[in-house]
Amino acid sequence: MAFTLNVNGKPQVVEAEEDTPLLYVLRDELGLNGAKYGCGVGQCGACTVLSDGVPLRSCFVPAASLTARKITTLEGLRGADGKLHALQQAFLAEQAGQCGYCIPGMIMAAAALLGVKARPSEAEIRAALDANLCRCGSHNRIVRAIQRAAQEMGT
Template sequence: MAFTLTVNGETHSIDADEDTPLLYVLRDELKLHGAKYGCGVGQCGACTVLRDGAPLRSCFVPAASLGGQAITTLEGLRGPGGALHPLQRAFLDEQAGQCAYCIPGMILAAEALLRVKPDPTEAEIRTALDANLCRCGSHNRIVRAIQRAAKERQG
């Protein structure tokens, strides 16, 4: 089945089975490897992308169902002039990623939060990230990175 997807601001023509999960289209067809396969059932957050600015678990959502919606992957986040996005820079500065497998999903979940809540409390950050698992235990550094990025965005 042929369908189109808008990913990171670019429209792509995709020829895949209508039930193919978005994660597989992103990784296999579009060669975007930020989103990771974790659990396959949308419970760990490693595959998180943004759909029209809201977090979406890409591992089980059929890509063909997302036509007309804007999908943003980690690769689509950019700072001014193509530099690192403020969240990416903050995660590096705070050394928030130990193994870094969860980090793309964490960054995108954080971006969704900061779009609707530019100055979140620590509790709001933890709630927004509650469904994103980090097996390394980097949660405190991840929260600090998000707080740092929020402050930077406020100028």
């Protein structure tokens, strides 16, 4: 079945079964590999993308159910000029990732938070990331990176 998704501000016609998870469409059909497969049941957060600005676990949501929504992936955070988003720059500056597997989901969850709260407290950041798992223990650097990005975005 063919359907159109709005991904990173562009209409994308995809050919997939109606129940194909969005993650597979993004990675296999559109070549967008930022979102990662982690658990397959929406519990780890590695596959997080934004759907109309709200974090969405793409590993189990059927892509065909999202035709009326705007989907933003990690790749879509970059500006038209190709520069990294302030969150991406801050994660690099704070060395927030060790293995890096959770980082796309963490950045997307943080982008959603900063989309509704320009200056979140540390507690609000931790709450927004609570459902995103990191096995490396980079949480403190991840929180610092989000605080740094919030400050840079506010200036």
